[in-house]
Amino acid sequence: MSTNNIDFDNLTFTFTKTRSMYVTKCKQGDNWNSGELVPYGNISISPASTVLNYGQGLFEGMKAYKTEGGRILLFRPEKNAERAAMGCTRLSMPEVPKNVFLEAVKTVVKDNSDYIPPTEKGALYIRPIVFGSAEGLGVAPSTEYTFMVYCSPVGPYFKGGLTPIKLIVSTQYHRAPLKGTGGVKAIGNYVPGMLPSGNAKKEGFAEIIYLDAAEEKYVEEVGAANFFAVIDGKIITPELTGSILPGITRDSVMHIAKEKLGLDVEERRISIDEAMTAEEVFCAGTAAIISPIGSIKYNHKEHIFSNGDVGPITRELYDILTGIQYGNDRDSFGWILEL
Ligand code: PLP
Ligand code: COI
Secondary structure, three states: OOHHHOOHHHOOOOOOOOOEEEEEEEEOOOOOOOOEEEEOOOOOOOOOEHHHHHOOEEEOOEEEEEOOOOOEEEEOHHHHHHHHHHHHHHOOOOOOOHHHHHHHHHHHHHHOHHHOOOOOOOEEEEEEEEEEOOEOOOOOOOOEEEEEEEEEEEOOOOOOOOOOEEEEEOOOOOOOOOOOOOOOOEHHHOHHHHHHHHHHHHOOOOEEEEEOOOOOOEEEEEOOEEEEEEEOOEEEEOOOOOOOOOOHHHHHHHHHHHHOOOOOEEEOOOEHHHHOOOOEEEEEEOOOEEEEEEEEEEOOEEEEOOOOOOOHHHHHHHHHHHHHHOOOOOOOOOOEEEO
16 A cells, blocks of 8 residues: 555554565574565465464564654564564474564565654554464474564554553453463464454453463453553562563563652562552553553453543553653663664
8 A cells, every 4th residue: 555545643553555575484494594575465375384274373563663853763673583582482483583583674664664654643563473384284393484574554552542441351261371372472372362352342342351261360461462550559560470471561661660660560460359459550562552441340340440531650651661662762771773
């Protein structure tokens, strides 16, 4: 799609085709090499590929931001490279080396830089994907892998950006068990959430909150973002047990809370009952940014945290995080990679 047809003032989290994408392949046992930029378009793949049959694949989600002066910034891209590499190991795929990953991301962003929304109107969402692309009938790793990067201009994941969202706790479904693949961005982690999340949306909720699969008591995360509660002025977020995705925004929020706001931060189990006592609750992720949670429904009771206002700590964290991402604030953490 030509950039002339994009309404940058009203972006949502939906897919828009851009000019180009990056692709490289690797045979099992070989090393990944740099690939090439090709026009954005469909790819051809065997119906017997391990990704289509057994879900052998992962994705990453990251963003490129445009500053007021038109500079282009990536936010902590090496963290996405590290997480993708961990995920590759978990899913029996050859790790994409950091330099290949970062080069691909930078190449795609540069070639599609006119698709990056103007400052603070959104961002260019970048999707690196790695998957088993050769045939395999038995349940075993593929003999060939493909690494691609595509992108799309986006607005906030939840409608209304900083408008507090309504969530519901899932009592019927879990996202991920302990010792499974919840801690990596396996593609197979996302489809099980479509049914509960679709049902929740029909009832007017923006998303689901998942509880731990073992005791059904502790908050894990929101379908596509990590969970935070402000209790007695402290920032609490569920500790990483292996079933929760180690969010890069989560890590950034913890640093900002500790080092910029001087708040105590606790990574620990938080029961859903305790979460209901919080002064403020929010979720955080690349797509979700920082989204205030206005209410949570659990076991037929709805707890209201906000009638539309954004809590003061949530607001401060949002302002500092997005200030760094859009280049308005000094990057004292060294998180920004300028292109
Ligand atoms: N949890 C899940 C399940 C996610 O898919 C994401 C998004 O990547 C997050 C949390 C937040 O992670 P990040 O901040 O790295 O985007
Ligand atoms: C992201 O925040 O980048 C994610 O991957 C969430 C996505 C599933 C929409």
